[in-house]
Structure formats: C-alpha cells, structure tokens
Amino acid sequence: MDFGYSARTQALREAVMAFMDEHVFPNEARYWAELEANTQAGKRWTPLPVIEELKPKARAAGLWNLFLPDSSLGAGLTNQEYAPLAELMGRVLWSSEVFNCSAPDTGNMEVLVRYGTPEQQERWLKPLLAGEIRSGFAMTEPAVASSDATNIEASITRDGEDYVLNGRKWWTSGAGDPRCKVLIFMGKTDPDAPRHSQQSMILVPMDTPGIRIVRPLTVMGYDDAPHGHMEIEFDQVRVPAANLLLGEGRGFEIAQGRLGPGRIHHCMRLIGLAERALGLMCQRALSRTAFGRTIAQQTVTQERIAEARCMIEQARLLTLKAAWMMDVAGNKTAKAEIAMIKVVAPQMACQVIDWAMQVHGGAGLCQDFPLAYYYAQARTLRFADGPDEVHRNAIAKLELGKHAPR
Structure with a gap:
C-alpha cells in the first residue's frame, strides 16, 4: 500500500486548498449571516447566494464533480485520490456543495451512473452533474427500526404502466431545499420474495401529487436549512414504471x-x-x-x-x-x-x-x-x-x- 499523493492528486489538493483559502474560509461569516437574514425574512428554506456565487468559480477552476470516478462525467479519480480532497472540503461543512460533491447528491449521481437507463440519466443525472438541481434519498422510516432495512414497510405496487407508492419516510436529507427535484425512494415491491429481494428503488419527481412534507427534523437543535432532513408522507403517489431503477427486487x-x-x-x-x-x-x-x-x-x-x-x-x-x-x-x-x-x-x-x-x-x-x-x-x-x-x-x-x- 502506497498512500503517497500522485502528481495529479497533489495538484488538485493544492488547487482545493487555494480555493478554500481564497473563497470559502473568508465567506464563513457571510454564510451564517445570509442564513440568519433568510430566517428574519421568513425565507429560511431558500438557497444562499454565497454558495450559488461560488459554484461557477469552482467549476471554472476545474474543481467540479471530483467525487465521480467516471472520467467521462467526473474527475476520474480513485477513492484514494479523492480522499485528501474530501478531507479539505470537510473543514467547512457547507463547502462540498460548492464543488458539487455533497451528499445525498453524490450517492444519487453514482446510482444513476451505475444503474440508470439512458432516459433516466438524461432527465436527472445531467442536471445533477451540472449543479442545476438537487436530490434526496428516501429510505429510512419512522415506524420501524430502519437499521435493519428489511423492516422497510413502504410499498411500491405495480398498476398498469405505473407504480403506486405509499408510506412514510424520514431523514430524507436535502428534501427541504426548493432545488430538490427528485427522490430515490426505497420500498417493497414483493413482500413474499426472499428477504433481500423484496425491495426496489424508484425515481420520484418531487412535484408528483401525493407527496407531502410533514416536517423538518432537527439534528440536536439544528434544522440544517436550506438543506434539511424531512419527514415525508407518500399517499398514492403514482410514477411511471420506467422510473424503476435496475428492476424489481434489486433495491x-x-x-x-x-x-x-x-x-x-x-x-x-x-x-x-x-x-x-x-x-x-x-x-x-x-x-x-x-x-x-x-x-x-x-x-x-x-x-x-x-x-x-x-x-x-x-x-x-x-x-x-x-x-x-x-x-x-x-x-x-x-x-x-x-x-x-x-x-x-x-x-x-x-x-x-x-x-x-x-x-x-x-x-x-x-x-x-x-x-x-x-x-x-x-x-x-x-x-x-x-x-x-x-x-x-x-x-x-x-x-x-x-x-x-x-
């Protein structure tokens, strides 16, 4: 095992450090001031200008989608090469979004790269890669111990050319952001299948009828606006069957x-x-x-x-x-x-x-x-x-x- 930095990693590390020093650390106070101003104006769940202004600068500097190992879509870095870059971003909690490297978008983009159809990638992956929209991941449920994901009770039921979703999710991070346009939803398509073949994942546009945000959850008193961690109810939410990822039972x-x-x-x-x-x-x-x-x-x-x-x-x-x-x-x-x-x-x-x-x-x-x-x-x-x-x-x-x- 050799943990020395490659020439490319060292160059990117220096570039990320320089960007953090020039643009991120000096704007930490502004970030909190803008969040407080939004709160006072009754617009707490509104994207902050400071982040939106820094994104084009990061992209112009070639510091964009660094997490993605696919070289045609991202930086083409290995996990080992990306590690020191993510560490630098971690010094300021909100900075990873500036580089389009923040959760849950990173995981959702990786899902779409690995398992998405060309149509799913065109509709959702491209705008996520461009930083034009954000996304959420709806897996955990309040009614069951979700540390055992086989407990998940939300249903995904086939009805003609659609699937109908029912259930309640929580800790759906990112769903408070008005830029969040799609969720990856995990639920059961076949409760009688073998234990690890009952669940499936499906793409759900946030504007689909039947989706109701119940409340934002706080994390030890913090609501993490405008990102947020939402409890969401899905009541007869109908989405096209083409939105299913990979196939039934592959969740x-x-x-x-x-x-x-x-x-x-x-x-x-x-x-x-x-x-x-x-x-x-x-x-x-x-x-x-x-x-x-x-x-x-x-x-x-x-x-x-x-x-x-x-x-x-x-x-x-x-x-x-x-x-x-x-x-x-x-x-x-x-x-x-x-x-x-x-x-x-x-x-x-x-x-x-x-x-x-x-x-x-x-x-x-x-x-x-x-x-x-x-x-x-x-x-x-x-x-x-x-x-x-x-x-x-x-x-x-x-x-x-x-x-x-x-």
Missing part, C-alpha cells in the same frame, strides 16, 4: 453500491472536520490564560492535543486503506475496512471536537464558534448510512468467520 443491490462510497466520503470529510477542530483548539489554548498559565501549558490540554493528533492520524490511515482496497479489490472485498472506518471516524471526530469545545469553555457551546454545530454533525454520522452497532456486528462476524471450524 439492496443498489443500496450496497450506493452506500459504500457514501460511507467513505463521510469519513473523509470527518477527518477534515476533526483537523479544523484541533486547529481551533490549539489556537484557543495558546491565547487564553487560566490560573497563571496559558491553557496550552496545562498538562491535561497537552495530553488531549497529543491524543487528538494520534486519533486523527489513525483514522486517516484506516480510511486511506479502505479507499485503496475499494480501488484495487472492490467494495465487497473492502467491506470490513469500510465498516471499521464508519465506526472509527465519527467517534474520533466526536471526541476531538468535544475536547476542542472544552478548551473553548462556554464559547465552545455558542454560535461564536462552529464547534457545537460540528459536534452535532459528527454525532449524526454515528447513525447515517447505518448505526455503529450494525457495522460492529458486521466486523465481528467477519472476524469470527476467520476462526470458525472448517
């Missing part, structure tokens, strides 16, 4: 193809977020004095800074190993490594951010610093794309399998 197959890259992208960004938190922690510790010494001189602070550096490096190396394995052996072979980073990276980020908040004192809890928001986002990722417990079970089963009697 789990699509989910596995989608969630592997999505999980590693989250972990890449979390490493960047932890780096940002550690940087803020060090700056604060050096600038504040308590009991006659700077906070940086307190032994407990030094221990935490050292431990944070170790944890970040460990998580980064494990993430790079998983990315390398996905590239050389495929997602299925790398399933243990993907599961491990999905456990390790969010817990690492939560701990590092927590220590950074502690060094900031009361300021770490308020809007003067981004740490509380960082923590909420990192904590959420111990659930998103599968809770820790599911990934730990998968890791344990693979480990036990190595020692089982033959």
